[in-house]
Amino acid sequence: MHLAPHPSLVEQAYDAILGEIADGTLAPNTHLVQEVLAERYGVSRQPIQQALLLLKNDGIVQDGRRGLIVAPLDMQMMRDRYQVRATLDALAARLAARRCAASPEIAAHTRRQGERILEVGFAAVAAGAIKAMIAHDVAFHAFVYDASGNPMIRPTAEIHWRFLRRVMGEVLRKSEPPMSIWRQHRAILAAIAAGAAEDAEALILSHIESAAARLVADAPMGDEADTKRRAQSRR
């Protein structure tokens, strides 16, 4: 894929709205009005409508009573997405390890790439920089997807990442110390580079499941709609 010379207004609008949803500026259940967003971002309704079409397709916004709303934070849905993501990450880790087992060149290259990410990741931990930690966490997992040799894994997982971004700050605050997370990353990389497919898979599953488990235990973001829906789904 070649880089687009510059992103369209639709792409910019998509990223802007997604960013505001991810950082909480646009809260769950907020009513989204095309005209209001168009004025806020200084464009016409049309690219906003198209961006919202993509966001709706991704499930990040949904139909409200009148127009669209920001999808509520549904803890069960987040857990479900973590589960799907875990399976995709496990596939990626396993394949990446197999490729390393099959080729010392690939193993060396993969190790180097991975170590670069670990380096900046540990640096972010040392600096206590939450945003950088999140960015490097995302980069580490993206690296694993790419190392798998199957380019379909990453876009499939990214749909879920867009959702999980909304709670990643929370996961980081409530999860084990960031240092521990990055030690887990290091162990995963070591297993991948060593060609230990089953180890890599087990480590990455454990890594993600512990992050998801924190969401289960604390469930801090449930709102009224979510609570109602959970009650409904128990019937």
Add this chain to the structure above:
Amino acid sequence: MHLAPHPSLVEQAYDAILGEIADGTLAPNTHLVQEVLAERYGVSRQPIQQALLLLKNDGIVQDGRRGLIVAPLDMQMMRDRYQVRATLDALAARLAARRCAASPEIAAHTRRQGERILEVGFAAVAAGAIKAMIAHDVAFHAFVYDASGNPMIRPTAEIHWRFLRRVMGEVLRKSEPPMSIWRQHRAILAAIAAGAAEDAEALILSHIESAAARLVADAPMGDEADTKRRAQSRR
């Protein structure tokens, strides 16, 4: 989710274009012109443009030299998608089996639902009805996704199904006899309903991998662009 009273022109255009791509009417690499499609379907450019935005987002169409083209049939990409799908189907089968193991009511209900699909599937095989076989094959896998209890698996897999639809007719023609495929479905259902998670997972992986293997062996749809890309990716 409540049913939409009627699909929008965007949704209809999306399905119509996807259908023509799936059945080969719109061949790989075909140049897609918004105005031409608008006239063909009797609408204005705007819903066509939005439908194409979604199709592009799904990877079914891509940027051409001037506007969009139908994405070429890339065998390696198809195999990659089968691989992702296999992992999602395996997760679904495993979870479905676990739910059956945990609850005799769920097991009974799941068995009944699955047997209904098998019944019509075998009937389609007996009648030699290719289209019906495809529809019921899709229905069987959708049933497994739904039986998993994780509603995120199905939409994640469906993105790949949209691609795989383009070669499913080919896979059916070149794969083992349809009767064998539906016997595999029956074995998968039996393992799920019996709560045998590892068996269910192994069976469904084997089922899908044998379908994907047929694509590998025969590779009948490679075109020049695909051949070039494969050569490039070997460097």
Add this chain to the structure above:
DNA sequence: ATACAGAATTCTGAATTCAGAATACGGACG
């Protein structure tokens, strides 16, 4: 206080128009 019907309003889907980027083509020149 509640229910209902009609009017008003909101907001979006879709059509149409405008502007411009990118490609294709043709002619001139070496």
Add this chain to the structure above:
DNA sequence: CGTCCGTATTCTGAATTCAGAATTCTGTAT
């Protein structure tokens, strides 16, 4: 024959307008 440049054309992105569905609000009756 190949290259380069200018023009024409294609086609799309985005803005604007129109039409209408759905929701909200208000007045009236009970």
